Amino acid sequence: GAGVSQSPSNKVTEKGKDVELRCDPISGHTALYWYRQSLGQGLEFLIYFQGNSAPDKSGLPSDRFSAERTGGSVSTLTIQRTQQEDSAVYLCASSSRPSQETQYFGPGTRLLVL
Amino acid sequence: AQTVTQSQPEMSVQEAETVTLSCTYDTSESDYYLFWYKQPPSRQMILVIRQEAYKQQNATENRFSVNFQKAAKSFSLKISDSQLGDAAMYFCAYRAYGGATNKLIFGTGTLLAVQP
Numbered sequence: 613g614a615g616v617s618q619s620p621s622n623k624v625t626e627k628g629k630d631v632e633l634r635c636d637p638i639s640g641h642t643a644l645y646w647y648r649q650s651l652g653q654g655l656e657f658l659i660y661f662q663g664n665s666a667p668d669k670s671g672l673p674s675d676r677f678s679a680e681r682t683g684g685s686v687s688t689l690t691i692q693r694t695q696q697e698d699s700a701v702y703l704c705a706s707s708s709r710p711s712q713e714t715q716y717f718g719p720g721t722r723l724l725v726l
Numbered sequence: 727a728q729t730v731t732q733s734q735p736e737m738s739v740q741e742a743e744t745v746t747l748s749c750t751y752d753t754s755e756s757d758y759y760l761f762w763y764k765q766p767p768s769r770q771m772i773l774v775i776r777q778e779a780y781k782q783q784n785a786t787e788n789r790f791s792v793n794f795q796k797a798a799k800s801f802s803l804k805i806s807d808s809q810l811g812d813a814a815m816y817f818c819a820y821r822a823y824g825g826a827t828n829k830l831i832f833g834t835g836t837l838l839a840v841q842p
Binding site (some may be wrong): 643645647654655656657661668670671701703705708714715716717718719720722 | 761768769770773830832833836
């Protein structure tokens with residue numbers, strides 16, 4: 613597609629369950645970012661992938677959060693043993709050249725942990 | 727650490743009028759980028775306008791323009807001839823130039839209502 617896509621659009625889960633969120637960046641974009649948007653914390657950076665380099669995980673809030681990017685394209689954000697405070701919108705963005713280019717966002721996944 | 731502040735949680739404007747959204751930021755860097763993103767209820771973050779700090783000329787995109795005051799670390803967004811479709815949450819964002827991550831640092835947002 614022409615833009616960044618994310619799935620699922622919405623996810624409801626029970627506390628303690630694991631969830632996987634998917635991001636398909638714009639074709640050809642080498643940089644991929646995950647952000648979290650929550651009422652209490654606003655918009656915050658989670659993790660950054662650039663090509664084959666080691667990802668920058670400095671924004672991940674706990675070791676329950678992890679992400680991978682396969683083949684330099686699709687990325688999956690995994691949250692293990694979900695907690696109610698994980699409820700938020702998870703946004704993915706990509707850019708073609710990380711140092712200069714604008715980041716283009718997907719529509720996000722709204723996660724609700726009951 | 728860099729910070730971005732949006733001091734107006736909510737703003738309202740009449741259709742066809744002009745409104746200005748405020749943003750200030752704090753950084754010790756001399757080169758960086760500033761952005762305004764729009765987020766309608768659909769959640770999609772849409773780029774409105776961007777400004778490179780090394781450029782003295784203010785960026786413009788159709789009805790949208792910025793007033794970039796580097797010394798004052800201020801980056802306001804002016805929306806002219808406001809339209810109903812402009813109603814959304816607007817986020818100001820900062821990004822360092824170069825660096826290892828290029829992550830965006832966002833303000834808390836301004837919710838803009840457009841009255842018919």
